[in-house]
Amino acid sequence: MQNRIYQFAEFRLTLADGHLRSSNASVRLQEKPLLLLATLLDHPQLLVTRQQLRERMWNSRTVVDYEQGINVAMRKVRDALRDSADTPRFIETIARKGYRFLVPVELVEGPVDERESAQTSPVGPGNFFTPADSAASANERRILGNGTRPRLIAIAFGLGLVCALGIGLYGNKSKAPKEPEVQALAVLPLQDLSPDSGQEYLVDGITEEIITGLARVLPVRVISRTSVMQYRHTDKPITQIARELGVDAIVEGSVARSGDRITVTVQLIDATADRHLWARQYDRQLADILAVEAELSQTIASQIHGTLTARQVGLPKPGPVDPKVYELCLLGRYHWNKRTEADFAKAEDYFQQAIARDPNYAPAHAGLADVYALAPSYSTTSIEDSRVKAIAEANRALALDADLAEAHATLGIAHLAKLSEWSESETEFRRAIEIDPNYANAHHWLAYDLWFFGRKGEALAEITIARQLDPLSAVTNADEGHFLYAARRFDDARVRLQRAIELAPEFGQPHATLALVDLEAGHSTDALREAHDALALDPDSPNTMGEVGYVMASAGEAVRAKELLTRLQNLAREGSSFIHAPAMIQIGLGQDDEAVNTLRDMLVSFGQLGMGIGSLSQWHAFDALPDNPRYRELLAQKEKLPTLESKVSNAH
Numbered sequence: 001m002q003n004r005i006y007q008f009a010e011f012r013l014t015l016a017d018g019h020l021r022s023s024n025a026s027v028r029l030q031e032k033p034l035l036l037l038a039t040l041l042d043h044p045q046l047l048v049t050r051q052q053l054r055e056r057m058w059n060s061r062t063v064v065d066y067e068q069g070i071n072v073a074m075r076k077v078r079d080a081l082r083d084s085a086d087t088p089r090f091i092e093t094i095a096r097k098g099y100r101f102l103v104p105v106e107l108v109e110g111p112v113d114e115r116e117s118a119q120t121s122p123v124g125p126g127n128f129f130t131p132a133d134s135a136a137s138a139n140e141r142r143i144l145g146n147g148t149r150p151r152l153i154a155i156a157f158g159l160g161l162v163c164a165l166g167i168g169l170y171g172n173k174s175k176a177p178k179e180p181e182v183q184a185l186a187v188l189p190l191q192d193l194s195p196d197s198g199q200e201y202l203v204d205g206i207t208e209e210i211i212t213g214l215a216r217v218l219p220v221r222v223i224s225r226t227s228v229m230q231y232r233h234t235d236k237p238i239t240q241i242a243r244e245l246g247v248d249a250i251v252e253g254s255v256a257r258s259g260d261r262i263t264v265t266v267q268l269i270d271a272t273a274d275r276h277l278w279a280r281q282y283d284r285q286l287a288d289i290l291a292v293e294a295e296l297s298q299t300i301a302s303q304i305h306g307t308l309t310a311r312q313v314g315l316p317k318p319g320p321v322d323p324k325v326y327e328l329c330l331l332g333r334y335h336w337n338k339r340t341e342a343d344f345a346k347a348e349d350y351f352q353q354a355i356a357r358d359p360n361y362a363p364a365h366a367g368l369a370d371v372y373a374l375a376p377s378y379s380t381t382s383i384e385d386s387r388v389k390a391i392a393e394a395n396r397a398l399a400l401d402a403d404l405a406e407a408h409a410t411l412g413i414a415h416l417a418k419l420s421e422w423s424e425s426e427t428e429f430r431r432a433i434e435i436d437p438n439y440a441n442a443h444h445w446l447a448y449d450l451w452f453f454g455r456k457g458e459a460l461a462e463i464t465i466a467r468q469l470d471p472l473s474a475v476t477n478a479d480e481g482h483f484l485y486a487a488r489r490f491d492d493a494r495v496r497l498q499r500a501i502e503l504a505p506e507f508g509q510p511h512a513t514l515a516l517v518d519l520e521a522g523h524s525t526d527a528l529r530e531a532h533d534a535l536a537l538d539p540d541s542p543n544t545m546g547e548v549g550y551v552m553a554s555a556g557e558a559v560r561a562k563e564l565l566t567r568l569q570n571l572a573r574e575g576s577s578f579i580h581a582p583a584m585i586q587i588g589l590g591q592d593d594e595a596v597n598t599l600r601d602m603l604v605s606f607g608q609l610g611m612g613i614g615s616l617s618q619w620h621a622f623d624a625l626p627d628n629p630r631y632r633e634l635l636a637q638k639e640k641l642p643t644l645e646s647k648v649s650n651a652h
Contacts, residue, residue: 005108006041009090011081013037020080027080028237030269032057032073032276040091040101049098058276068265068281074099182304184221184247187211189232190266193256203255204229204337205330206264206293210251213297215438216405218304223247224440225337227472230503242271245471249277251300260286260323266296268303278303286323325361328354332367341379347371362400366407369393373410383417390414405436413445416452425449440469444476447483452615456487467496474504482513486618490517508538512547520620524555531555542571546581550621553588561585572598584621596630 006013010022018034020027029037035057040048054066057073074091077083083090092100187210192203208225215222223245231241238250253266267279280299282292332350335343348371354364372390376383391414397407412428415421426449432442444466451459463480470476481496494517500510511534518527531548538544545564553561568582579599586595599616616622625631 004038006038007106007108008041008044008103013041029080030076030238030274030276032069033076033080036070036073037077040099041105044101044103044105047094047098047100051098053098069267069276069279072265072267072279182220182249184223184245185214185218185249185251185304186223186228186241186245186247187214187251188228188241190252190264191254193254193263195256195258199255199257201330201334202257202327204334206255206289208333209290209293210266210296210300212436213293214251214301216436217298217301218438220304221247221469222438224438224470224473226440226476227470230472237274238269238271239274246468248272249304253279257286262286262289262292264289264292264296266300268300285320286326287320289323289326290321321361322358325354325358325364328357329361329364329367332364332371336367336371336374339374339378341375344371344375344378348375360400362397362404362407365393365397365400366404366410369397369407369410369414373413387414387417403435405432405439405442408432408435409439409442409445412442412449416445416449422449438469440466440473440476443469444479447479448615451483451486451618454617456617459483460487472503474500474507474510477503478507478510478513481510482618485513485517486620488620490521493517506537508534508536508541508544511537512544512551515551516547516620519551519554527551528555528557542568542578542581546578546584547619549581549585550588550619553585558589561588565589580616580619580622584619587621587624592625592628593630596625596628596634600630600634 004015006015012021013019014021015034015038018029018031020029020037036053039053039056050067050070053070057069058066078085078091081090085091085093088102090102092102094100187207190203190207190210192199194202207228211222211225211228227245234241236244238252242248242250248271250269250271251266252269253264255265256263261283262285263281263283265279265281268277269275270277278300280296282296284292328350332347332354335347335350348368351364351368351371354361355368358364369390369392372386372393375381376386390410394407394410394414397404398411401407408428409432412425412432415428416425426446429442429446429449432439433446436442443462447459447463447466449459450456450462460483463476463483467473467476467480477496478500481493481500484490484493484496494514497510497514497517500507511530515527515530515534518524518530528551531551534544535548545568549561549564549568552558552564562585565582565585568578568585571578572582583595583598586592586598626635
C-alpha cells in the first residue's frame with residue numbers, strides 16, 4: 001500500500017513520497033532503491049533473495065542487467081542509511097543468496113477505503129504488497145520482526161509472494177509502462193570504481209566518447225561535456241539534475257579498470273518519472289574500448305528512439321586500438337579541456353606521443369589540431385604559426401577519417417583567422433554540424449563567423465543553440481552575453497553574464513562585458529567595479545585588458561588605462577593577435593587617430609583586413625570612429641573585397 005510509513009532505529013521511510021528521514025537529514029530515494037528498501041522492510045530479519053528483489057523491482061517486459069541494477073540500488077540505499085557492507089548495521093549480505101534487514105521495523109498505515117485498497121496498483125512491478133495486506137485495520141501500527149521467525153510469518157510471506165507474482169504479471173500484461181518521449185538527454189560523469197587511483201582521465205574520456213556517440217546518432221538534444229562534468233561528485237537527485245539541464249533522460253554508470261581489462265556499466269533512466277529503463281555491463285580488453293563505446297551509443301539510442309535511420313545504422317564500427325595510443329589521447333583531451341597555457345603544453349606533448357606511436361590514428365591528429373587552434377587565446381603563442389599547424393593536423397585527421405566533426409570545426413576556426421581563407425570557414429562549421437548537430441563548439445564558433453560578416457540575427461541564433469547544448473558552460477553563457485551586449489540587448493545580456501558569474505566566479509570575461517554594459521547605461525561606478533573585478537580575475541588576457549582599459553579610460557582612470565595600453569602594445573610587438581584591444585583603450589583616451597593607426601598597422605600586418613574590421617562590431621567603442629576619414633578609408637577597402645561579397649551572397 002502506497003500510504004505505508006516504516007520506522008526503524010532513527011529513520012522513517014514514507015512510501016508515498018519516497019523520503020527517508022532522520023532527525024537531521026531527508027533523502028528522496030529513486031524508484032529502484034525505494035523498491036529494494038521497502039522489500040527488505042516488509043520482511044525484516046528474513047532472507048530476501050536477489051530473485052525476489054528482481055521480481056519486485058522490474059516487470060517481466062524489462063530487458064536489463066538485473067544483477068548490476070540491484071547492486072547499484074543497494075549501494076544507494078546503503079549510502080542513504082550510512083550503512084556499510086563490511087560492518088553492517090542495517091543490511092546484511094548473504095553471500096550468493098540475497099540480503100537480510102537486521103533490525104525490527106515498525107509499520108504505520110493510514111486509513112484507506114477497502115475498495116481502493118483492493119484496486120490500488122503497487123508502487124512498482126512485481127510488488128510484494130497484495131490485497132491481503134489491506135485486511136489490517138485502518139490506522140494500524142504493528143511491529144514487523146522482533147527477533148523471532150515464527151512459521152506463520154514464513155507461510156504468510158510465501159503466500160504473499162505467490163499472490164504478488166500473480167497480480168504483478170497480470171498487471172504488467174494489462175498495463176505496460178508508457179515509453180518515455182525523450183527530447184533531450186544527458187550523460188552524467190561515469191564513476192571511477194578502479195582499484196587504482198589516477199584513472200580520472202580515462203573515465204572522463206569514456207564519458208566524453210559516449211556523449212559524442214549519442215550526439216551523432218540521436219535526433220535529440222544531447223548535453224555537452226562541459227555542463228555534465230559539473231555533476232562529477234554531486235549527490236543531487238536525478239530529477240533535480242534533469243530540471244537543471246532541461247533533459248528528459250539521464251545516462252549514468254561506472255568504469256573500473258584493472259590492468260588491460262576494463263568494465264563499463266551504464267544505465268538509462270527516465271528522468272521525468274525517475275524510472276530505470278535499461279542497463280548493461282561490458283567487460284572487455286582496453287583495446288576494444290572504441291567498439292564498446294560505439295555499441296553503447298547505438299544501443300542507448302535505440303532504447304530511446306526505437307529505430308535508427310539507415311545512415312545511423314551504417315556508421316562504421318571501430319576496430320581495436322592500441323591501448324597506449326588511446327590513453328595518450330585521453331590524457332591530451334583531459335589537459336586540453338582545462339584551458340590553461342600549461343595544460344595546452346601537456347596536451348600537445350601527449351598528442352605528439354600518440355602520433356609517434358600510431359601516425360594513422362585520426363583522433364590524435366584532431367586533438368593536436370585543437371591544441372594549436374586554441375592555444376593563442378590562452379598564451380602569447382603566434383597566431384599565424386599556430387593556425388598553419390592547426391590546419392595541417394586537421395587535414396591529416398580528415399584524410400584518415402572524413403567524418404570527424406571536431407576536425408572540421410577546427411578547420412573553420414583556423415580559416416576564420418586568415419583573410420585569404422575565411423570564405424571557407426562557414427563551410428567547415430556547417431559540415432561539422434551536419435556530422436554532429438549536437439557539437440556545441442561548432443555552433444559557438446559559427447556564431448562568431450556569422451557576426452563578423454554582418455549576419456547578426458543568425459549569429460544570435462547559433463550562440464543560443466550552443467548554450468542550450470551546454471547550459472552550464474560559463475564561457476558559452478558569457479559569450480552569449482557578449483553578443484547580446486553587442487546587439488544592444490542590455491537586459492538580456494545581464495541575465496547571461498550574471499549566470500556565467502554564478503557558474504564560474506573565478507572567470508573574468510563576464511565581469512569585463514558587464515563593465516561595458518554598465519558604462520553604456522551611465523553607471524560609471526558600477527562599471528569600474530566590474531572592470532577591477534575582471535582584471536583581478538584575468539590579469540593577463542589581452543581581450544580583458546582592452547575592454548577594462550577602455551572602461552577605465554572612459555570613466556576617469558586614465559593613468560591605469562595607459563598602463564594597460566603599454567602592456568598591450570608590448571604584446572603586439574611580440575605577435576599578439578588581439579588587434580582591437582589597444583585601439584579600444586586609445587579611443588577611450590580620446591586618441592582616435594592613434595587608434596586608426598593601430599588598426600591599420602595590425603590589420604595589414606596580420607593580413608586580416610576584412611575579417612578584422614568585421615569583428616570590431618562586437619564593441620561599441622568603435623562607434624566613435626566612423627567620422628574619422630582615415631577609418632572610413634579602412635571601411636572602404638573592406639567593401640571593395642570581392643570575397644566578402646561572395647561570402648555573404650553565397651550564404652543566402
